[in-house]
Amino acid sequence: MSMGSGWALLAAPLAWLMLAVLEKATPSGFLKAHMREQPPGTSPVRQIGGLALVPLYLCALAITAWLHPSDQTFVTALAASAALLWLVGIADDHRHQPIALRLAAQFIAAMAVVLTLPPSLTVLGGIFPLWVERLLLVLALVYAINVTNFMDGMDLMSVAGTGIPLCASALLLAGGTAVPAIAFPVLAMAAGLLGFAAFNRPPARLYLGDNGALPLGLTSGIASAALAFETNPVAAILPFGYYLADSASTLILRALHGENLFHSHSGHAYQVARRAGRSVQWVLVRVVIANLALALAAWFAARTANTAIFAASAAFGAGVSAGIVVHFRRQAKFA
Incomplete structure (x- = not known):
């Protein structure tokens, strides 16, 4: 494991520490879940997992941009897209937002990232025109965002269902040349989920919330796309x-x-x-x-x-x- 990977793993204890502080500092009614399945007799759980995971992820992206100057445009777009989804997720966790607004934010985030990819990166090797492949990639990213969000319906599901695939993706991407900037933040997100697990184990004290699940879905989609560029679909x-x-x-x-x-x-x-x-x-x-x-x-x-x-x-x-x-x-x- 490289030194960079070791630093990325620090996201686990940092996420745990931030969530411990947030759990004490936020009011009991802050961003409470009202539609999530919960044990009878329990009060709604706060959806504040993303309030720790996403800032750590953005920090990882900032470090990545500094370490990989040639990929700064892509990394900046990814950070801006994650931040957009984070803010929309916070708003949706606070008060249910219109579907049109949420979908618009997801498409904007996906397009912002895809448009910064160099033309040399292709999954299908020119079978389709580049614009068709990029359009398919945008749709795939939006799908990944929604899949991750909707699948987050049980204690520790995002940790087991997304954390393991992200860790595997980061290991496969380590040392790659197609998108060298992506392995570090992907591993940081996976490590952050490990720190979150301490608060999400049954019965959960905290949930990830849309503010965490939406950026997590974007990260999963980007990790999968980077693997396709680096290896094969x-x-x-x-x-x-x-x-x-x-x-x-x-x-x-x-x-x-x-x-x-x-x-x-x-x-x-x-x-x-x-x-x-x-x-x-x-x-x-x-x-x-x-x-x-x-x-x-x-x-x-x-x-x-x-x-x-x-x-x-x-x-x-x-x-x-x-x-x-x-x-x-x-x-x-x-x-």
Whole structure:
């Protein structure tokens, strides 16, 4: 592990310290969650996780801009985009904001980052015109932002569901040349989630909130895009395979049922398992195991030159992602 990686890991104790201070300093009614599923008889929990994680992430980006002058435009755009989503998230946690405003902020943030990417960076190798690929990347980033936000519906879910993929992505990106500036802040965000975990373990004392989940989603999307530039699309998708499978299957099921896709819900596969009586720990153990397996598959997909191993890694990752979603949804039959 490089010296830079060691500094990024300091985000864990710093996040813990900042959240300990914020927990004591903020009023009991500050940014309280009113729509989150909580144990009976408990009062709403404050959504202030992002108030520590995002400033630390912005500090990591500032350090990155200083260490990588050639990438300052990209890093500055990423920092500005994360800050925009953070502020919109704070406003939404305080009082529900219109869908149009939230989507507009997400598209502005995604476009600001994508427009700063050099033309030499391409995922599909010129199969499509560059503007088409960039448009697809904007849509992918907006999707990543929303997936991360909507999947954050259970204690420690963001820590297990996003922290592990981000850590895996940072390790795969370390020493890369396509987007050398991204590994440090990605690892810092993952470390920050580790510090947040102490306050989010069941029963949660604090939640991440939209103010944390939206910038976290942007970071996840950028990490995946950087992996695609550095390695290949399969290795880029695999670390986030469970989130993608759960969110995509949920979207399809909700669309088939005629539900409003922009409204909050509790239809994710892991939430089905929870309603079937499975404990938070039961769900988390399976998410952690699946994400570790997906991280291993991503490593092989990124590092191997053997076509058979690459195909096996992709198939294994797809099987793990789909398998855990089916496993969670099947729990409803045993309720």
